[in-house]
Amino acid sequence: MINQNAYDIQTKRVDETVASLLAEIAQHQQNHDNRFPVSDLAHVETLLAKATKFLREINASNRTPQALRRPGEIEDLKKQWIGDPCWDIADTEGFEAHRDELQQFQDAQEAEWERSYIAKLEARAEELGVPGKTRLVEEIIKLEQKIARLASEEY
Numbered sequence: 001m002i003n004q005n006a007y008d009i010q011t012k013r014v015d016e017t018v019a020s021l022l023a024e025i026a027q028h029q030q031n032h033d034n035r036f037p038v039s040d041l042a043h044v045e046t047l048l049a050k051a052t053k054f055l056r057e058i059n060a061s062n063r064t065p066q067a068l069r070r071p072g073e074i075e076d077l078k079k080q081w082i083g084d085p086c087w088d089i090a091d092t093e094g095f096e097a098h099r100d101e102l103q104q105f106q107d108a109q110e111a112e113w114e115r116s117y118i119a120k121l122e123a124r125a126e127e128l129g130v131p132g133k134t135r136l137v138e139e140i141i142k143l144e145q146k147i148a149r150l151a152s153e154e155y
Contacts, residue, residue, distance in 0.1 A: 017050050068097050078105055085109075 074095070081089040090103035121134040130136055 021048055069095055074098055074101070077102075081106070082109065 077089065077092060077095060081087070085106075088103075089106045090099045092102065095102060118134065121137045122132070124141070125131055125133050125137045128137065128140070
């Protein structure tokens, strides 16, 4: 989807193309006593094809501005995403008009999760007597998890 500003620009281009077409037709009618020579008709057809192409692009791509959602709907979506962040929230269908806000939210939340994870690793490194060795702590945690899985298996 395109944003409102891009939609307005494209709509303006269509309006300008149609206005240009109408002006050309009026000019040709005056110059040719309401008849069109074949070469002039080709030019008018080109302008008409351009206007038609723009309109078809807008319709085919469903590029109409999306409705704004209520703040409660956006907050509900954010809560759902936090509970299961397995998709890019900014790409959520029906929330295209809020793409920038949702992308900023996702970026900020992911940065917070990363800070929290690193803080936990640093705290664990302190507990183990190896301050600052977060990579070592990650490996220790992986080994602990593997040991726990092996211990829970029946032999």
